Amino acid sequence: MxxxxxxxxxxxxxxxxxxxxxxxxxxxxxxxxxxxxxxxxxxxxxxxxxxxxxxxxxxxxxxxxxxxxxxxxxxxxxxxxxxxxxxxxxxxxxxxxxxxxxxxxxxxxxxxxxxxxxxxxxxxxPLVSITAWEALVDRVNVEPGQTVLIHGAAGGVGHIAVQLAKALGAIVYTTASTSEKMQMGKDLGADYAINYKEMSVEDYVKHYTNGKGFDVVFDTVGGDNMEKSFQAVRNSGQVACIVGSGEHDMTPLYIKSATYHGVLMLLPMxxxxxxxxxxxxxxxxxxxxxxxxxxxxxxxxxxxxxxxxxxxxxxxxxxxxxxxxxxxxx
CATH class of the missing domain: 3.90.180.10 (Medium-chain alcohol dehydrogenases, catalytic domain)
Structure with a gap:
């Protein structure tokens, strides 16, 4: 063939x-x-x-x-x-x-x-929906009313995660780099869309959560963005990430008593x-x-x-x- x-x-x-x-x-x-x-x-x-x-x-x-x-x-x-x-x-x-x-x-x-x-x-x-499910349902167990920040509204996993988190009853926030991608996130169910190029993590955490941080942060980007995810989560909150390569300082999670979940969707295969x-x-x-x-x-x-x-x-x-x-x- x-x-x-x-x-x-x-x-x-x-x-x-x-x-x-x-x-x-x-x-x-x-x-x-x-x-x-x-x-x-x-x-x-x-x-x-x-x-x-x-x-x-x-x-x-x-x-x-x-x-x-x-x-x-x-x-x-x-x-x-x-x-x-x-x-x-x-x-x-x-x-x-x-x-x-x-x-x-x-x-x-x-x-x-x-x-x-x-x-x-x-x-x-298949890959993106299984990944989003494993992160939001299997790992962090999103509950109605929780604040969930999803990085990458227009990405493959991100655009499914926005819809899934909303279906689970969460208050959904998402980040994007352009007004078009922000609008896509909102069209898919995000309650709030954040332009990460125009607003720092410190600023949007202060603006949207009174400085406390989000209950759940789902990082579909990885790399340097992981540090931003650690900064954005609240005390005793949860971070799930699908790109775990590189070296990262976990101290910000430790001092918040927050939990990190790595999601490798390929593992069963x-x-x-x-x-x-x-x-x-x-x-x-x-x-x-x-x-x-x-x-x-x-x-x-x-x-x-x-x-x-x-x-x-x-x-x-x-x-x-x-x-x-x-x-x-x-």
């Missing part, structure tokens, strides 16, 4: 369309006819070699997010041929990814696609532990989408598998709003 493969780490130009061998289905697996995928920051890091630890072997087929139609299911499966499904189920060490005609996946990672969504929209959701939970999260997300509680926002630029390098370049540019999606044209 045809696939977009990577034979070495580096720039997006290294992607190549090649023929690769398919394999037989094993127990508890599904074969999905791939219709679409989306680009996540981890895909960029794997492609470039920054996240070489997570990379599949060369020739590598990248991308975890997939939406498509079940071609084949193992006997006794809860899925049937023809089911429209979505998942984040590969593109990492030990698991081939979605940039191919057909993807073989562990059915524990899969759920039926939200009926309200196209294949492209469905492919935008890498370790084969807890995969069922990802499938369950996607079932719940699908219900929320079909009841119009949550929706993905797709970037305006259109890409296909044969132009996946351009999709990577676009996400790396920082100009994308929402999710960058590519449809299968192999």
């Amino acid at each position: 045809k696939a977009v493969v990577l034979n070495k780490f580096g720039e997006p130009i290294n992607f190549r369309i090649e023929k690769i061998a398919s394999r037989e289905l094993k127990a508890c697996e599904l074969k999905i006819n791939v219709k679409a995928t989306s680009v996540n920051p981890v895909d960029l890091k794997i492609r470039s070699g920054v996240a070489e630890t997570f990379a599949p072997e060369f020739p590598a087929v990248l991308h975890g997010d997939v939406a498509g139609i079940v071609e084949e299911a193992f006997p006794g499966s809860s899925f049937s041929k023809g089911d429209e499904v979505y998942a984040c189920a590969g593109g990492v060490k030990g698991l081939s990814g979605a940039l191919c005609e057909s993807m073989i996946v562990d059915q524990k990672l899969v759920a039926k696609k939200p009926k309200q969504l196209s294949m492209a929209e469905g492919a935008a959701l 890498l370790t084969n532990e807890g995969r069922e939970h990802h499938g369950e999260i996607l079932k719940r997300i699908a219900k929320m989408v079909d009841h119009k509680v949550l929706k993905p926002v797709l970037d305006g630029e259109k890409f296909s598998f044969s132009s996946i390098g351009e999709a990577h370049t676009h996400l790396e540019s920082g100009k994308a709003i929402g999710k960058v999606v590519a449809v299968n044209d192999l």
Whole structure:
């Protein structure tokens, strides 16, 4: 079958369309006819070699997010041929990814696609919605009335987290760099949008919380922004972060008796532990989408598998709003 493969780490130009061998289905697996995928920051890091630890072997087929139609299911499966499904189920060490005609996946990672969504929209959701769920529900257990600050309103995880936190009953604050991205955050349910380029952490903590800080801070940016998250949380509050690289002084959390949660969404795929939970999260997300509680926002630029390098370049540019999606044209 045809696939977009990577034979070495580096720039997006290294992607190549090649023929690769398919394999037989094993127990508890599904074969999905791939219709679409989306680009996540981890895909960029794997492609470039920054996240070489997570990379599949060369020739590598990248991308975890997939939406498509079940071609084949193992006997006794809860899925049937023809089911429209979505998942984040590969593109990492030990698991081939979605940039191919057909993807073989562990059915524990899969759920039926939200009926309200196209294949492209469905492919935008798995990684970001699972990540937001693990942070806001599994780790910090957001409760109604809590103040929740979400960094990155227009990002992939951020725009889902805003909607999820609001659905959980939180008072939602979000940060963004432009008026357009701030408005997007508010359109998705944020009660307050903060331009972090115009307002310091000290200023917005004072303005919105009387200097006390937020109950929960969800950092989808990482890097230097982690220190800002530590500064913004209240005494005995909670910080969740999805980008934990680099060296950070944890003293600000210690003196506030605050809790830090690291969220690595890839872990069940890498370790084969807890995969069922990802499938369950996607079932719940699908219900929320079909009841119009949550929706993905797709970037305006259109890409296909044969132009996946351009999709990577676009996400790396920082100009994308929402999710960058590519449809299968192999």
